[in-house]
Amino acid sequence: MDTVLVTGGTGHLGRDLIGLLKPDYRVRVLARSRGTDPDVEWVRGDLAAGAGIREAVSGVRTVVHAATWSPAARRGYLLPTDFWRSPADVDVDGTRRLLDEAARSGVGHFAYVSIVGVDRPRLPYLRLKHAAEELVRVGKVPWSVLRATQFHWLADRMLGKAARMPVLPLPTDIETQPVDSGDFAAYVAQRVADGPGGQCEDFGGPELLTFGDLVSQWQQIRGRHRSVVRVPVPDRLGQAARDLTCPTGRRGTLTWSAWLLSHPPE
Numbered sequence: 001m002d003t004v005l006v007t008g009g010t011g012h013l014g015r016d017l018i019g020l021l022k023p024d025y026r027v028r029v030l031a032r033s034r035g036t037d038p039d040v041e042w043v044r045g046d047l048a049a050g051a052g053i054r055e056a057v058s059g060v061r062t063v064v065h066a067a068t069w070s071p072a073a074r075r076g077y078l079l080p081t082d083f084w085r086s087p088a089d090v091d092v093d094g095t096r097r098l099l100d101e102a103a104r105s106g107v108g109h110f111a112y113v114s115i116v117g118v119d120r121p122r123l124p125y126l127r128l129k130h131a132a133e134e135l136v137r138v139g140k141v142p143w144s145v146l147r148a149t150q151f152h153w154l155a156d157r158m159l160g161k162a163a164r165m166p167v168l169p170l171p172t173d174i175e176t177q178p179v180d181s182g183d184f185a186a187y188v189a190q191r192v193a194d195g196p197g198g199q200c201e202d203f204g205g206p207e208l209l210t211f212g213d214l215v216s217q218w219q220q221i222r223g224r225h226r227s228v229v230r231v232p233v234p235d236r237l238g239q240a241a242r243d244l245t246c247p248t249g250r251r252g253t254l255t256w257s258a259w260l261l262s263h264p265p266e
């Protein structure tokens with residue numbers, strides 16, 4: 001059995017991916033804290049500190065690099081600082097370290113998980129993801145870059161935080177295409193089986209929704225009712241949101257409403 005290293009294996013995508021890989025591969029996870037799954041080989045490490053990476057890639061055929069550090073995603077809302085800086089130590093420095101060690105140890109496939117639209121980035125975090133993609137593309141290890149649109153869990157977390165306010169001032173007209181991380185994990189797992197694919201087709205959710213639709217389905221299913229105040233958006237913000245969708249790309253099947261019905265609030 002080949003060994004596959006998953007970084008970010010304790011995260012949303014990572015957990016889905018591990019479940020899909022376990023029947024066919026020996027799965028190793030580089031993580032800051034040891035997980036509980038006894039069928040996984042846990043290597044304690046930290047991409048930002050450069051710890052545990054050599055040990056994690058040793059004897060590995062494929063690396064799926066899904067670790068990331070997005071302060072906004074962690075807290076569930078944007079702060080003004082997110083518009084001018086984002087820490088690079090996991091996404092850029094950590095990716096560089098992982099690539100160097102992967103090349104040194106003869107890894108055959110480095111699959112980097114990224115985000116649709118990072119080549120037209122409007123936020124510092126997306127610029128970091130694009131910089132990391134570039135490292136992968138010019139690196140010595142045969143590679144794949146797999147991009148997805150926003151995951152359902154993130155939209156759910158952000159709306160949950162926003163609903164603490166009595167009124168929701170929202171750009172209801174902008175478009176979004178949220179996707180299930182499990183659907184995307186299946187696409188990534190297929191890429192692991194198929195081997196290096198270079199720049200892969202973008203992967204998005206099954207439906208394009210306006211933010212207004214997204215919020216009204218969320219309110220109905222989560223039972224949280226707040227008045228929504230429509231905030232008009234300039235064209236360039238509308239375009240920035242469209243850049244994060246991929247209407248002509250590959251599509252998952254689990255819709256936003258079906259996902260909400262099958263996942264309790266965090």
Ligand SMILES: NC(=O)c1ccc[n+]([C@@H]2O[C@H](COP(=O)([O-])OP(=O)(O)OC[C@H]3O[C@@H](n4cnc5c(N)ncnc54)[C@H](OP(=O)(O)O)[C@@H]3O)[C@@H](O)[C@H]2O)c1
Pocket residue numbers: 007008009010011012013014030031032033045046047048049065066067068069073090113114115116129147148149150151152154181
């Ligand atoms: N969320 C989205 O909407 C979205 C959309 C498209 C693509 N993506 C991409 O998909 C990938 C996975 O995203 P996700 O939503 O599953 O993220 P997530 O749930 O936030 O998980 C992030 C993972 O990165 C790990 N990590 C953070 N800092 C680390 C460090 N210093 N060293 C080692 N591991 C570290 C975390 O470990 P801990 O458990 O220790 O914190 C966690 O396992 C990322 O590349 C992301 O950019 C995300």
